[in-house]
Amino acid sequence: MRCRFCGSKDVEVHLRMYNLRLCRADFVSFVKKRVSYAIEKFRLFREGEEVVVAVSGGKDSLGLLHILHDLGWNVSGYFLDLGIEGASDVAKRVIEGFSKRFAIPVHIESLVDVFGWPIPEVARRLRRPACSLCGTLKRYYMNRFALGKVLATGHTMFDEAGTLLANVLQWKVSYLSRQSPKLSEEEGFARKVKPLVFVTERETAMYCFFQGIDYVESPCPLSKGATSRVFKRHLLALEEDMPGTIIRFLKGFYSARKQITFPEEERQGLSPCRNCGYPTSAGDLCAVCRMKAKLESSPA
Secondary structure, three states: OOOOOOOOOOEEEEEOOOOEEEEHHHHHHHHHHHHHHHHHHHOOOOOOOOEEEEOOOOHHHHHHHHHHHHOOOOEEEEEEEOOOOOHHHHHHHHHHHHHHHHOOOEEEEEHHHHOOOOHHHHHHHHOOOHHHHHHHHHHHHHHHHHOOOEEEOOOOHHHHHHHHHHHHHOOOHHHHHHOOOEEOOEOOEOEEEOOOOOOOHHHHHHHHHHHOOOOOOOOOOOOOOOHHHHHHHHHHHHHHHOOOHHHHHHHHHHHHOOOOOOOOOOOOOOEEOOOOOOEEOOOOOOHHHHHHHHHHHOOO
16 A cells, blocks of 8 residues: 555555545644644634644644644643642643643643632532533633633544534534634633644544654543543444544534524623623623632631
């Protein structure tokens, strides 16, 4: 077998989704082109804009940060240390090593410093699942750092397809109307984009391997039971039986949503949180400030 693009016999990758066999160099180029295609197709950001990639230490976010840097975009990283014993320290070391090796700046904040408590302690004291609390806090602090810039996340094709499948199965019309690789900036909110929407996790793993990028391989120890894993597992099984199904599913939706008339959604007005100024529709305090108030009044 020869590489589809250059004819080399040094084939290292078989992408069943596209029926492509590629050498290492052409595979790396192929992944970068998929990212560039998404940026152009959805107009995720423009030349001169500052892009901040939310990094966790995993293959997807670090791979995305490396790709955007290699493509010449004005990019840096942002990492929120959640204070998860063992896991957060490992992720921080990996990210610091990545930043030093590739000369890509990454801003690091500690949740304990900016919020007052690590995520396991927040979950314990509020008696709520860590994942939902973590998502609220990460969105808040990532947005705060990225205001005036573009916030990019490492959500891949299967992440997006999993979300789409969940919303279709439950007919969450309001979510379907907003599902897109780009959420435009609003007053108090940074633009949020997903440049890896046409790249799979397997591809980001291979990209990192070929580029010599170290990353954290273990999933978050607090994410057990997350429903997103269930949908992704079934999508992976479907893709294994019928290669190309997932990208057709996702691209078909993006094409069809332009022709679908979604019912008008009655959006609640946003007002600034009286404590921090973050836009909120839930009274005079945002979710994070309400969380903090409960923690301050709850027993240790």
